[in-house]
Amino acid sequence: MNHLLREKAPITERAWQELDREARERLMPALAARRVVDFTGPGGWEHSAVNIGRSTDIDEPLEGLRARQRRVMPLVELRAYFSLSRTELADFDRGASDVDLAPLDDAAARIARAENIAVFHGWPTAGITGMAAGTFPQAPLPPEYRNYPAAVAKAVEQVRTAGINGPYALALGPDAFTGVAGSTEDGGLIVFDHLHRILEGPVVWAPGLSGAMVVSLRGGDFTLHVGEDLSIGYHHHDADTVHLYLEESFTFVVTTSEAAVALAPQ
Amino acid sequence: MAQSAGLHEPEDRLTPQVIDRHRALASVQEELEAVDWYDQRVAATTDKELAEILGHNRDEEKEHAMMVLEWLRRHDPVLDQHMRTYLFTNGSIVGEESEAEGRDGGGAGAGDGSLAIGSLKEARA
Numbered sequence: 001m002n003h004l005l006r007e008k009a010p011i012t013e014r015a016w017q018e019l020d021r022e023a024r025e026r027l028m029p030a031l032a033a034r035r036v037v038d039f040t041g042p043g044g045w046e047h048s049a050v051n052i053g054r055s056t057d058i059d060e061p062l063e064g065l066r067a068r069q070r071r072v073m074p075l076v077e078l079r080a081y082f083s084l085s086r087t088e089l090a091d092f093d094r095g096a097s098d099v100d101l102a103p104l105d106d107a108a109a110r111i112a113r114a115e116n117i118a119v120f121h122g123w124p125t126a127g128i129t130g131m132a133a134g135t136f137p138q139a140p141l142p143p144e145y146r147n148y149p150a151a152v153a154k155a156v157e158q159v160r161t162a163g164i165n166g167p168y169a170l171a172l173g174p175d176a177f178t179g180v181a182g183s184t185e186d187g188g189l190i191v192f193d194h195l196h197r198i199l200e201g202p203v204v205w206a207p208g209l210s211g212a213m214v215v216s217l218r219g220g221d222f223t224l225h226v227g228e229d230l231s232i233g234y235h236h237h238d239a240d241t242v243h244l245y246l247e248e249s250f251t252f253v254v255t256t257s258e259a260a261v262a263l264a265p266q
Numbered sequence: 267m268a269q270s271a272g273l274h275e276p277e278d279r280l281t282p283q284v285i286d287r288h289r290a291l292a293s294v295q296e297e298l299e300a301v302d303w304y305d306q307r308v309a310a311t312t313d314k315e316l317a318e319i320l321g322h323n324r325d326e327e328k329e330h331a332m333m334v335l336e337w338l339r340r341h342d343p344v345l346d347q348h349m350r351t352y353l354f355t356n357g358s359i360v361g362e363e364s365e366a367e368g369r370d371g372g373g374a375g376a377g378d379g380s381l382a383i384g385s386l387k388e389a390r391a
Contacts, residue, residue, distance in 0.1 A: 034385055034386040038387065217387065229384060230383055231379045232381070233379065
């Protein structure tokens with residue numbers, strides 16, 4: 001038994017398989033950051049920190065010595081709790097295909113959004129600097145979706161001029177993604193297609209991202225370090241309800257901030 | 267044996283990740299095959315100096331194989347999970363399987379409970 005305590009839950013093997021499948025289906029489209037940054041891990045639940053190769057002077061214990069302390073990036077543990085009806089879970093074993101898993105879906109959306117926000121915008125409490133805190137000044141995101149290709153082309157040129165090769169990806173917040181998906185330019189060109197040609201890479205739906213971000217996919221610039229990859233654990237249960245959680249541990253390290261340009265809404 | 271240039275399905279139906287994993291898997295296969303060949307030559311030659319050179323080369327192939335295997339581990343969460351279960355253990359290897367299933371609650375979900383999502387990054391468009 002590991003710390004997730006799954007076998008303590010009053011959940012059958014079949015129901016666990018359905019819960020895991022549902023969680024994967026909900027998480028994978030929403031984990032936008034994992035589509036544009038490098039992924040290292042999983043290092044396991046016991047993995048606690050990432051070496052960043054830095055140290056700080058500290059007071060020496062005795063004269064005639066020099067003391068330095070290593071600095072590391074500690075991983076953060078993130079949990080999204082949810083509760084499911086035991087009656088609904090029992091219906092899995094009767095062959096039901098319409099079991100109400102809305103609380104699991106909501107938890108998956110929350111934790112995916114939180115991971116995206118940490119990577120794109122940062123999480124100061126966790127010591128995470130996001131990609132949007134790059135050295136480039138943020139470029140403006142035009143109000144009209146048909147003008148996105150020009151802004152994205154300019155951002156790509158900014159990254160390329162810094163010597164950072166493509167292909168490039170464009171991460172878009174949900175509203176911008178929906179707007180772009182339904183837009184055409186003056187000449188009838190579909191905005192989505194035009195963006196693909198400029199980027200030579202994907203346009204990514206990114207819940208939690210405010211605005212847009214152009215990112216080089218060459219690798220080595222941004223890394224999501226994962227200890228425990230997303231997992232479902234057991235918290236407690238009563239006669240009617242099982243209380244579970246989605247959990248992961250991670251941190252995010254920026255190596256080359258110039259490899260991304262944030263496009264901020266005006 | 268190794269088909270490093272051969273894909274078994276049309277390339278346009280494969281993702282860049284699958285093709286990169288194919289490259290890595292073919293490389294591991296080739297490196298380990300070379301280990302086997304060198305091993306046999308070391309055993310067969312009667313020239314001591316040649317045996318030393320071939321043995322040196324054989325052991326370098328082992329290093330190459332492990333480097334690529336580590337790349338594969340980082341890009342395949344299920345492989346990572348199995349490596350964590352079976353590598354660097356001392357008891358019965360077959361026994362590790364039942365122990366792992368016991369840790370997972372007798373089949374209560376996959377492996378250690380991880381959803382095994384890992385990286386979703388595409389190297390190319």
